[in-house]
Amino acid sequence: MDPAYGWxxxxxxxxxxxxxxGYHDDRVATYEVLQALHYGHVTSxxxxxxxxxxxxxVRLDLESVQHKLVASRRGGYCYEHVVLFAAALERLGxxxxxxxxxxxxxxxxxxxxxxxxxxxxxxxxxxxxLCDVGFGSGPLEPIELADGHExxxxxxxxxxxxxxxxxxxxxxxLYQLGxxxxxxxxxxxxxxxxxxxYAVGNHFVSTHPKSPFAARIYAQSFSAEEHHVLExxxxxxxxxxxxxxHTTIEPEELRSLLEKCFAIDIDADDAAALTAIGQRQQxxxxxxxxxxxxxxxxxxxxxxGSG
Numbered sequence: 001m002d003p004a005y006g007w008x009x010x011x012x013x014x015x016x017x018x019x020x021x022g023y024h025d026d027r028v029a030t031y032e033v034l035q036a037l038h039y040g041h042v043t044s045x046x047x048x049x050x051x052x053x054x055x056x057x058v059r060l061d062l063e064s065v066q067h068k069l070v071a072s073r074r075g076g077y078c079y080e081h082v083v084l085f086a087a088a089l090e091r092l093g094x095x096x097x098x099x100x101x102x103x104x105x106x107x108x109x110x111x112x113x114x115x116x117x118x119x120x121x122x123x124x125x126x127x128x129x130l131c132d133v134g135f136g137s138g139p140l141e142p143i144e145l146a147d148g149h150e151x152x153x154x155x156x157x158x159x160x161x162x163x164x165x166x167x168x169x170x171x172x173x174l175y176q177l178g179x180x181x182x183x184x185x186x187x188x189x190x191x192x193x194x195x196x197x198y199a200v201g202n203h204f205v206s207t208h209p210k211s212p213f214a215a216r217i218y219a220q221s222f223s224a225e226e227h228h229v230l231e232x233x234x235x236x237x238x239x240x241x242x243x244x245x246h247t248t249i250e251p252e253e254l255r256s257l258l259e260k261c262f263a264i265d266i267d268a269d270d271a272a273a274l275t276a277i278g279q280r281q282q283x284x285x286x287x288x289x290x291x292x293x294x295x296x297x298x299x300x301x302x303x304x305g306s307g
Contacts, residue, residue, distance in 0.1 A: 005194055007083070008062045009091030013070065017088050020044060020070045029093035029123040035141050038131055041085055046075030046262040047136030047220035049213040052206040054273055060195065060202055062087050075264055077213065079202045081134030082116040083195070089131075095121040100197060101188035104173075114201050115186055116193075119145060130160065130174070135185075136220030137176070137227050137238075145172070145190075154224040155240025165189070179242045217254070217277060219262045228261045232281045235261065251278030 018024070021040035026033055051058050051068075058080070059065070065083045068074045082098065089096045101115040118131040120142065129142035140153040147162040157177035165171035169189050175182040205213050212218070219230040227238040233251060238244045249257055255271035258264040266274070 004196065007086040007090040007096060007195075009087045009089075011062050012084075012087040012091050013066060014088065014091055016070050017066065017084065020073070027092055029089075031122040031125045031127075031129070031142075033092070034089070034094065034120060034122050034129065034131075037085075037088065038133060038142050039140050041081070041133045042138060042140055043223045045069055045081065045084075045133075046264060047077060047081075047134065047218070047222075048075035048258075048262065048264055049077055049206075049218045050074075050264070050266065050270070050274070052077075052211075052213045053215070053217060053277065054270060058202055058206040060199055073263065073265065075219065075262065076134070077136075077205070078116045078134030079198045079205075082118060082198070085131065085133045086118055089118075089120060093123060097190075098193040098195075098198070099188050099190065100193040100201065101174075101186040103186050104184045106184050112201075112204070114205050115188075116198055116201070117188065119190060132174070136222065136229075138222050140222075140224065143174075156224075157240075179244070216281065217274065219258060219264065221262045230257065230262070233278045251275045251282065254278050 014027075021037065021044040023036055023040045025036065058076075060079055060083050062083060065076070065080050066087075069076055069080060069084055086096045086098065097119040099117050099119055100113040101117055102111045102113050103115050104111065116134060118133075120129045120131050121127070122129070128145040130145050131142050132139060138153065138156050139151075139158050140156060143149065143151055143158055143160055145160065147160065150157070150159040159175040159177075159182065161173045161175070162170045163173060169191070171187055171189055173187050174185045176185045177183070205211050207214060216232055217230060219228075221228045225239065229236045229238070233249050233254070235247045235249055235257065236244060252275055254274045255266060258266060
């Protein structure tokens with residue numbers, strides 16, 4: 001395979017990755033293994049944008065991604081998660097197709113494609129599975145790519161729908177059940193996307209002046225029991241039963257909070273920089289430069305990530 005179309009699974013330190021996500025079972029390309037890998041990845045590696053916020057280049061080559069998310073036990077946003085997960089799946093023999101989605105969250109405007117996810121086939125199953133390991137709020141396991149398919153995963157509920165679109169290309173929508181109703185989470189097509197496409201989206205979300213990823217602190221951790229979201233200096237906690245709580249923290253507490261709630265350990269210099277950013281955000285909350293612009297709206301984050 002032309003390297004431009006693959007995921008460089010041969011370059012992955014598979015032992016280190018599997019240890020990172022707590023997986024110690026068979027290394028075969030079956031659905032049962034895919035399910036366990038997805039669960040382990042989502043619940044072990046957090047969503048976070050700290051590098052983009054601190055002005056550190058966000059690199060998508062596999063060596064950089066596995067050094068950050070595996071060896072350094074950091075988190076990342078969707079592009080980093082997908083690069084790592086796709087490499088592991090490819091190495092194990094799964095059929096992997098990159099997809100690109102638009103985070104909708106009920107928006108009435110057209111948002112850009114800034115979310116990476118995967119369509120995966122196992123060796124023992126002809127079905128196609130949607131794997132979304134980099135959104136920050138699940139799902140815990142793959143979802144069968146079938147119109148109208150609804151699944152509850154330990155209380156977190158999701159639904160997929162397919163809708164006609166231009167030129168006969170189906171547009172898929174992923175919904176997540178919220179406190180009161182279904183949340184229109186994202187839209188995507190099955191058009192294949194590759195590392196070169198993700199590089200463009202990654203550059204946009206990590207450097208564009210209207211991107212919140214370059215201006216505001218975001219971190220998320222997700223499990224069967226809780227979903228923690230840090231946005232600026234506000235920590236929110238959601239449960240699959242619909243309860244939620246919101247706590248404003250002091251900027252000086254960011255370092256300890258990142259370690260406690262998200263298992264993210266940062267050094268003293270980065271902690272000092274985040275404290276200063278948190279102090280500014282408490283006195284002058286970040287707002288998009290141009291209210292209502294497509295670029296700004298396309299990157300807004302609620303309780304789920306968009307990059």
